[in-house]
Each structure stands twice: as structure tokens, then as C-alpha cells.
Amino acid sequence: MNRAEILVIDDELPIRKLLEITLQSNDYFVRLAATAKEGLLMVANHPPDIVILDLGLPDGDGHVVLKKMREWYVKPVMILSVQSSEEDIVTALDNGANDYLVKPFRPGELLARIRSLLRTKVDSDENVAIISNTELQIDLSSRIVKRNNEILKLTPTEYSLLILFVKNEGKVLTHHHILREIWGPGYMSESQYLRVFIAQLRKKIEKDPNRPKLIHTESGVGYRFAFNE
Amino acid sequence: MSFFLFSKIPKSFQYLYSIIIVCFVAVICHFSLSFLDYRIIALILLLAVSIIASMFNIFPVLLAAALSALIWDYFFIPPYFHFRIASTEDIVLILTYFVIALVNGILTYRIRKYEKELVLKEEKANTIKLYNTLLNSLSHELRTPIATILGASDNILSRNKKLNDNQKSELISEISKASLRLNHQVENLLNMSRLESGIIKTHNDWYDITEVIYGVVNQFEDNKIEQKIVVKIDPQLPLFKLDKGMLEQILYNLINNASRYTPSNSLIRIDANSKSDILILTVEDNGFGFPPDEIKAVFDKFYRLKNTKIGGTGLGLSIIKGYAEAMGGRVVLQNAETHGARFTITIPAETSYLNNLKNE
Numbered sequence: 001m002n003r004a005e006i007l008v009i010d011d012e013l014p015i016r017k018l019l020e021i022t023l024q025s026n027d028y029f030v031r032l033a034a035t036a037k038e039g040l041l042m043v044a045n046h047p048p049d050i051v052i053l054d055l056g057l058p059d060g061d062g063h064v065v066l067k068k069m070r071e072w073y074v075k076p077v078m079i080l081s082v083q084s085s086e087e088d089i090v091t092a093l094d095n096g097a098n099d100y101l102v103k104p105f106r107p108g109e110l111l112a113r114i115r116s117l118l119r120t121k122v123d124s125d126e127n128v129a130i131i132s133n134t135e136l137q138i139d140l141s142s143r144i145v146k147r148n149n150e151i152l153k154l155t156p157t158e159y160s161l162l163i164l165f166v167k168n169e170g171k172v173l174t175h176h177h178i179l180r181e182i183w184g185p186g187y188m189s190e191s192q193y194l195r196v197f198i199a200q201l202r203k204k205i206e207k208d209p210n211r212p213k214l215i216h217t218e219s220g221v222g223y224r225f226a227f228n229e
Numbered sequence: 230m231s232f233f234l235f236s237k238i239p240k241s242f243q244y245l246y247s248i249i250i251v252c253f254v255a256v257i258c259h260f261s262l263s264f265l266d267y268r269i270i271a272l273i274l275l276l277a278v279s280i281i282a283s284m285f286n287i288f289p290v291l292l293a294a295a296l297s298a299l300i301w302d303y304f305f306i307p308p309y310f311h312f313r314i315a316s317t318e319d320i321v322l323i324l325t326y327f328v329i330a331l332v333n334g335i336l337t338y339r340i341r342k343y344e345k346e347l348v349l350k351e352e353k354a355n356t357i358k359l360y361n362t363l364l365n366s367l368s369h370e371l372r373t374p375i376a377t378i379l380g381a382s383d384n385i386l387s388r389n390k391k392l393n394d395n396q397k398s399e400l401i402s403e404i405s406k407a408s409l410r411l412n413h414q415v416e417n418l419l420n421m422s423r424l425e426s427g428i429i430k431t432h433n434d435w436y437d438i439t440e441v442i443y444g445v446v447n448q449f450e451d452n453k454i455e456q457k458i459v460v461k462i463d464p465q466l467p468l469f470k471l472d473k474g475m476l477e478q479i480l481y482n483l484i485n486n487a488s489r490y491t492p493s494n495s496l497i498r499i500d501a502n503s504k505s506d507i508l509i510l511t512v513e514d515n516g517f518g519f520p521p522d523e524i525k526a527v528f529d530k531f532y533r534l535k536n537t538k539i540g541g542t543g544l545g546l547s548i549i550k551g552y553a554e555a556m557g558g559r560v561v562l563q564n565a566e567t568h569g570a571r572f573t574i575t576i577p578a579e580t581s582y583l584n585n586l587k588n589e
Contacts, residue, residue, distance in 0.1 A: 086474075104412055192435035192468050196583045199437050210443040210460075217444055220474060 004118055005029045009039035009065075010054035010080060015103070019052065022107040028114075036060030043073050050117060053097075055081045055088055063091055070096040076117040076170075080105070086220040090174050098171045099224065116170030116226050131166060133227050136205060136214070138166060147205060157182065158201050165215060165225035174222040198223065243289040247281050251293050255300045267305040271326050274301055278330045282337035290338065294330035298323060366531065366542045370414050374407035381407075409452070413485065417544045420478060421530070424551040431472040431556055435581060438466055438501055438508065441473055445480040446499065455493030456514070458484070463502035467580040471508070475552040476576070479560075482545040483512040483572050491516030491569070506580050508558075513571040518564035527562065549574075 006028050008019045016032050023030045031048065033039035036057045043051060051069065055062030066077060079092045079100035089100050099113050129141045137146040143159060145152045154162065164173070164181050179188045187193065202209040216224045238246070254277040258270045274297040281293045302312055306319050314320050381400040385392065392400070423429050439462050446458050480499075487497045491514045498513045519527060519534070526532050528550040531543040549572075553560040558576035565571040 104408070192581045192583055195435055195437040195440070195468050199440065210439065211447055211450075217440060219444065219477065 003027060003029045004049040004114075005031065006050045006052060006114070007031045007033065007039065007042055007048040008052045009033045009036070009057070010052070011035065011056070011058050012054070015054070015080070018107070019110075022110065023114075026111055036062075036065045040065060040068060043069055047073055047075065049075055050114060051075070051077045053077055053079055055079060055085075055092065063088075063095060066092060066095050066097060078113065078117065089221050090176075093172055093174050093177075093221070100172060100218075100221075112226070113170065119169065119227075131227070135207065136227075138162070145205070152204050154201075154204060157197055158204065161197055161201055162205070165223070166227070169225050169227050172218050172222055172224045178222065238285075240286065240289075243285040244292055247285060247289040247293040248296060250277055250281055251297045251300065255297070255304065259304060262305065267301075267307070268322065270305050271301055271322065275326065275330060275333070279333050279337065282334040283341075287334065287338045290334035291331070294327065294334055297330065298327045301326065366533065367414075367418075370542045371411065374411040374414075377407035378404050378411075414542065417482075417542065417548060420548050421544050421551075424548065424555070429551075429555055431475065433470050433472055433578075435468045435470050436473050436476075438462065438469055441476055442480065442499060442501060442510075445477055445484065448481070449484055449488065454488045456488050456491060456495045456497050458497045458499065460499045460501075462500075466501060466503055467582045469503075469508050469576075470579040470581070471576060472556055475556055479549050479552050479574060480510070480512070482549050486545055487512065487514040487516070487570070495569075503580065506577060508574075508576045508578055510574040510576075511571060512574075513565050513567075513569060515565070515567040515569040518568045518570050519562065521564070524562050524564075528560070 006023055008016055008023075008030065010016050010019070010032075011034050013034075016034070020030050020032060031042060033042050036059050039051075039053070039057075042048075051073070053062060053066060053069075057065065062079070062081075066079075069077065076098040077096065079089065079097045080103060081088055081092075081100060082103050089102075092100060098117055101110055101113065129139060131138045131140070135147055137149075139145075140163070145154055145159070145162065160182050161178070164178065175191055175194060176188050179190060179194055182197075183190065183193060198215060199209070202212050202215055206212045206214055214225060214227065216226060218224055251274070254274060258265070258273055262270070278290070278293050278297055282290045299312070302314065302323055303310060306314055306323070308315060314323065381404045385397060385400055389397075442460060442462065446460060449458060484497060484499075487495075491497070496515050498511070500509075500511045500513075502509055523534060527534070528546050529543075530547040532547070533543045550560055553574055553576065556576050556578075558574060561573045561575075563571050563573070
């Protein structure tokens with residue numbers, strides 16, 4: 001198996017060091033960049049499998065870097081940012097970032113997210129008909145969802161919500177994004193629908209809806225689906 | 230301190246009020262001219278000027294003094310309706326009147342200025358005292374984890390071979406705990422400065438309170454705290470439109486406090502229910518509770534219990550109060566029947582029952 005290649009763009013040496021050791025010891029191939037310019041050049045010359053991008057770079061706004069990168073780079077981008085900048089995170093996700101982590105973060109969390117992002121995506125492969133883990137089984141052609149081999153009765157909205165999550169596994173979906181995709185552009189501020197259906201869906205698919213392992217809450221930002229974390 | 234209130238009236242209004250008061254008194258005096266000697270009226274006008282001096286700044290007072298002298302001369306000293314003064318006695322009288330009014334005004338003004346300075350000095354002294362308390366508790370709260378991190382990591386680096394695996398992992402776990410504590414304190418300081426700046430605004434949106442509560446509780450359970458958390462939420466609880474970040478901070482600080490100040494294996498109970506558009510959250514523990522005479526003070530910034538040995542900045546509870554009030558709600562502390570502490574947070578907010586969506 002090919003070792004996945006990860007490019008870290010962060011100006012803080014201690015963070016680069018921490019990420020290098022964490023990722024290398026988990027068998028990833030790591031490349032490091034300390035500036036926006038250097039990072040963009042490395043992405044262009046040799047696109048990595050994942051980019052880990054810090055939003056606060058000395059020589060360029062992280063959002064601009066992300067936008068430039070997204071002009072040609074299609075693989076996952078994970079954002080690292082300092083605490084309490086929910087607006088920043090939502091902007092980055094709207095600009096094409098797949099996931100984000102807030103500093104200080106736990107390396108274990110980072111690794112789990114990277115594994116999630118590296119997994120093959122269903123939406124790119126039309127032939128995949130059944131997706132499953134040890135508990136949950138989703139048959140996309142017959143629209144049947146089973147939990148521990150028992151058929152779940154999902155309402156049409158609950159089913160579309162679940163499929164949206166499954167197709168974007170590992171990716172943080174913002175509240176606006178989900179509302180637009182499921183209910184349409186007119187419902188983008190109707191977050192109460194989202195709360196109700198997330199709670200209903202969790203009750204049906206999660207083992208413990210109060211300690212969810214599939215649909216994770218990203219505080220102030222949105223939700224993230226993790227199938228095999 | 231009532232003069233301060235008056236001296237906050239805008240300058241132009243102070244002039245206006247001075248004129249109105251002097252004229253008003255003069256009109257009343259005019260009607261009493263039949264039974265009062267005009268010299269007595271000078272005293273009454275002087276009284277009015279003194280009252281003005283006790284309320285307003287120096288220039289409106291000078292205006293009142295000058296105006297009242299002129300009015301007295303024009304309307305009350307014979308010949309009436311003339312500035313001309315017939316007798317030498319009256320000339321002496323009006324000059325004396327003017328000087329007394331002036332001195333009166335200046336003296337009262339000086340006293341007020343002096344009092345103002347005293348209050349400012351006192352405030353400054355209080356700020357310095359507060360600042361020292363903050364520095365003391367902060368340096369303790371920040372230095373303890375830093376000392377742990379430095380000491381433990383230095384141990385691992387320089388005595389690596391002499392330490393067995395068990396000792397090493399213990400040191401590393403200490404580093405991890407100290408970092409979490411440091412992180413929490415920095416978070417508290419940032420929150421406090423946000424509240425202090427006064428520009429804090431609530432970002433309200435619809436939230437499932439169950440999700441918010443468990444989001445915070447799960448953080449503590451992931452960090453394996455030594456107490457047991459029991460959550461009881463009314464299953465009929467509606468959605469609330471409120472600031473989730475603030476609610477999370479309130480809950481986090483309350484649970485953090487309970488876990489810090491109660492013995493291991495204590496019970497932390499979290500209840501959530503609602504009563505006519507008011508969210509009621511209680512966080513209760515079965516620890517030692519609070520000394521009844523200090524319950525009122527614990528929400529003050531930097532306040533620390535008198536007999537406490539455990540560190541702390543005295544910021545946690547004041548942040549809870551600040552956020553609860555920013556959301557239009559309040560927080561009440563009582564000692565529970567179990568003698569532990571019970572915090573009750575009430576937040577009025579818009580609610581929504583979307584029960585008709587079940588089949589969509």
C-alpha cells in the first residue's frame with residue numbers, strides 16, 4: 001500500500017515538529033512548509049494526499065491561500081486554527097476546506113480525522129451500493145437502512161439527511177450547507193428543523209444518542225459524519 | 230454623593246437651570262415684597278445661589294451669583310426697576326452680597342472637587358488592590374501547571390535512563406493534566422476580558438438543549454473526572470433560541486468547579502426543564518457546599534472563599550454570572566439538602582415545539 005503523503009503548512013515550529021512526529025510515527029509521509037508561498041509552491045509541484053493548513057500565516061491570509069489552492073487542488077484540506085474563531089472556520093469550510101481542528105488539539109483526534117478524510121468517497125464511485133460498518137448497513141439502491149440487522153424506519157427527510165452525511169464522510173458540513181441541501185435555499189436560517197431532525201436521526205442510528213459516534217457536533221459550525229472512526 | 234449626579238448634567242443645561250432657579254425664587258420674592266424687607270430678600274436669593282453652588286459647576290454658579298445680584302438691584306432695591314442705587318448703605322450691601330455669593334460658590338465648588346478627588350483616589354486604591362489579588366491568584370494558577378510541565382519534562386529529558394516506564398508515563402500524564410488546566414485558565418481570562426470589554430453580544434440560534442448539555446458532559450467524561458455525572462432532562466423540553474457558546478461556558482465552569490471542589494466519587498447532578506419560555510438548569514453536587522455568609526460574594530470577580538486551600542482565580546463563577554446576565558437570565562446559588570452546592574440558572578428565551586415534523 002502506498003503511504004499517504006501529508007503536507008503541513010504552519011509557521012509555528014513547535015506545531016510543525018509535533019505534527020511531523022505524530023504523522024511519521026503513524027506511517028504517513030510528511031512534508032513541511034512554514035510560509036504560504038512555500039506551501040502553495042509545494043502543492044503545485046507535487047500535490048499531496050492531504051493538506052493541513054494553518055489559517056494564521058505570516059505572509060498571507062489563510063483564506064486567500066485556501067482559495068488559490070482550491071483552483072487546482074481537489075484532495076482534502078484540513079484547517080488548523082486558534083480558538084474562538086467560528087466565523088473563520090465557517091468561511092474556510094465554505095471556501096472548500098473539508099475539516100478543521102482548533103488549537104490546542106489532541107493528536108489522537110487529528111489522526112482519526114485524517115483516516116476519515118483519506119477513505120474512499122462514495123460520491124465519486126457510483127457503483128457502490130451498500131455501505132456498512134459493524135453496526136449500520138445502508139443500501140443505496142433499495143434505500144434500506146439496517147442497524148444490527150434490523151430495518152430502521154426512517155422518514156424521507158431523515159433518509160436524505162443520512163445520505164448527505166454518508167456522501168460527505170469526514171467532511172464538516174456547516175448548518176447552512178445542510179439546510180440548503182435538504183430543505184432548500186429558503187430554509188437556510190431555519191436551524192430548528194436541523195436540530196429536530198439531527199436528534200431524531202441520532203435516536204435511530206446511534207447506539208447512545210447522547211454520546212454520538214456517527215454524527216458529531218462541531219460546536220458553532222455544523223456536523224461531521226464519521227463512519228469508522 | 231448626590232452632587233455628582235447633578236454635575237453630570239450637561240454644562241448648557243446647568244446654565245439654564247441656574248437662570249430658571251434664580252428667576253423662580255425672584256418671582257416668589259416679588260410677591261412677598263409687601264411683608265418682607267428687601268434686605269431679607271437678599272438673604273433668600275443668597276440661599277438660592279448656595280443651593281445652586283452645591284449642585285452645579287463653577288461657571289453656572291458665577292452666572293447665578295451675578296444674575297441674582299442684578300435682579301435684586303433692579304427689582305428689589307428702591308428705586309424699583311432701576312439699576313441705580315440711591316443709598317450708600319445699599320451700595321455696600323450689593324457689593325457685599327456679590328462677594329458673599331462668589332465666595333460661597335467658590336468654596337462649595339472646592340469642597341466638591343476635593344470630595345471627587347477623594348472618591349477617585351479610593352477607586353484607584355481599590356483597583357490596585359483588585360489588581361494585586363488578580364496577580365497573586367493568577368501567578369499561582371498559571372505557575373503551578375507551568376512548574377509541573379517544566380519539571381516533569383525536564384525529568385524525562387535529563388534522567389530518561391533512570392526512570393522506569395511507570396514513572397515516565399506518570400510524569401507524562403502530569404504534563405497532560407497541567408496543560409489542560411493551563412488551557413482552561415487562559416480560556417477563563419479571555420472570557421473575562423471579553424465580558425469586561427462590554428462589547429459582548431449574544432449570537433442566538435435554535436438549539437437542542439439535550440445536545441448542548443451532553444456535548445459539555447462528554448468532554449468531562451472523556452477526561453475521566455473522578456466524580457459521577459448524572460443528567461436528567463425533561464423529555465418534553467422544547468428547542469430554545471439562545472447563545473450556545475455562553476451556555477456551554479456556564480455549564481463547563483459549573484461542572485469544572487464541582488469536579489475541582491468535591492471529593493472523588495461525589496455525584497454531580499444536572500437537571501434541565503422549562504417553565505413558560507424560561508430554561509431552568511440546575512447543577513448540584515453532594516460536596517461540602519458554601520459557607521452561608523459567603524454565598525452572596527462568590528460571584529464577585531476574583532473572590533476566593535476565606536478558608537479555601539485549593540487554587541483558583543475567582544474568575545469561574547463571575548464568568549458564569551456575566552454570561553447568564555448577558556443572556557438576560559440569572560444564576561442563584563443555594564446549599565442543597567445534601568449540603569452540597571446547587572446552582573440554578575434561569576434563562577428566558579424563545580421556544581419552539583416542532584412536533585408536527587415527525588413524519589416528514
